[in-house]
Amino acid sequence: MKIDINLSTRRYMRSNVPRLLAAALFLFAVLYSFYNFYNYSIGRKELSVYAKMSALTGKKAPVLPAGKIDAKLLEKKVDTINGIILKETFSWTELLTDLEQSVPENVSVVEIVPAFAGGRLQVKGMAKSMKDVLAFVERLGNMKRFSSAFLLKHSEEEKEGRLFFTISAVYPEGRKEGRKEGQMEGPA
16 A cells, blocks of 8 residues: 655645744744844943943953953863873874884884873883893984983893883973973974
């Protein structure tokens, strides 16, 4: 059995529902227009008062009423936003390319942990000998983008002859540790 839905039938055309719906929407639009006009006129009066104050005092009056701004709260918000920007603009490709160029033959990188705000980077990995680990630290220190590379800790697993290590470095080199967290120096 086939069902046809035809909204142009006489029964639908005689219905008052579409007309009532259109009338309600029109009434809402008219009322909302009056509300907008009322708010516009109030705002215009406030602006004229500020303009008169400005003309009388000779000083430029603020457009909006000045309130107390909590500088510490504002600074925290700015630091949070800067931290988000640092995370979003961090180039993993450049970091991985730089690490690839500095890793010796007998060293495997297991984990990379960047601290975006401070510019510090921790590299965890495995090596066959302490000589390989120290060569890795030296290569990182000699790289253009890394600075302050040093061995944080190491532990030797006796069964398999593997050495686990953690190296810390500043990446990229343009960041300074002495700066406040979340702030960076400009381009080099």
